[in-house]
Amino acid sequence: MLSEVRRWSAARLRGAVARTLLATGAEARGRRRQGARLRILMYHGVVARRTGPGRCGNLFVDQKAFARHARSLARDFCVVSLEQVAESVQAGRPFPDRAVWITFDDGYRNVVTTALPVLQALRLPATVFVLPGLMDAGEGLWFDALRVLLVDGVEASEDVGHGLTLGRPSADPERAWTEAVRRILRLDPRLQREMAAQILARGRCEQWLPRHPEFALAGWDEWRRACSDGLISVGSHGMRHETLAGLSREACMEEWQRSKSRIEDALGRTCLAAAYPYGALDASAAEAARQAGYACAVTTDEGLNEAQHDPMRLRRTMIGDGGDVALFRARASGAWDLARPRGSR
Ligand SMILES: [Zn+2]
Known part of the structure; x- marks a missing residue:
């Protein structure tokens, strides 16, 4: 009970800090400061209501909150596709002003049913990192x-x-x-x-x-339909969400190549991007991703990306907290980075 109160208080505190930041105009300052750098948003699942085990950990955001995130992104940012990101990082060309790339890890079915329709209605591109090994086995995480x-x-x-x-x-x-x-x-x-x-x-x-079907991963048919108009792209999150850091270069290569070719065979599209499971990487995992032919790979390190940033170590901004809209606006604009309240990140 005490820990629940503590957790509730921490979430409330973060929300209160975010609302104060927004009230002082930090959102506009953050967006100006971003300039021609890329912010990559990292989501996991989007559900109608977070209940039961889905509330445990910082995994799912609420559908209504997500719709507000998407409207704010359409209004205040330049949402770019994976193809645009790949072109910029490969040519070292600056990103458009206030560029944002929307990503989802793990490939939950709830992303297909709940998040993608919102993005498609606003014509916002996004990338989902899937797990071919688990999908083929019909397993979850x-x-x-x-x-x-x-x-x-x-x-x-x-x-x-x-x-x-x-x-x-x-x-x-x-x-x-x-x-x-x-x-x-x-x-x-x-x-x-x-x-x-x-x-x-x-x-x-x-x-x-x-x-608990909210934890089910979507299947190949669902991703084929999701990708059909070119707005949504699919990247690799490895075969079965296994840690690559600490493995040999050959073992990493095999993981990246197998998952890439399985995705390309199943969807008939080039798989351009990878996401390190657990954000765990070392020089071998990153070099293997490059050699396997990915244009870029994303980590879970926080921060913005210049076009000259190592394309195999792109930073992201985690969006969780149930989707709390003030926190989302503070994080997406960079207002949160400006303040960096100690112990509240
Ligand atoms: Zn993951």
């Missing part, structure tokens, strides 16, 4: 299965290793989830894969995905 297992609980208590026990619904699922994910991502890549497989297997026993 292990960390989403974990959200469900911790919020809903499981019948019989089970030790899944590395300090993670599943059992009755967690009293503080948010904290339990954050700590478990952090612990698992500190393991070496082989152990990470084992833990992911174990959590997904446990999730299947609990019918986690049929019970």
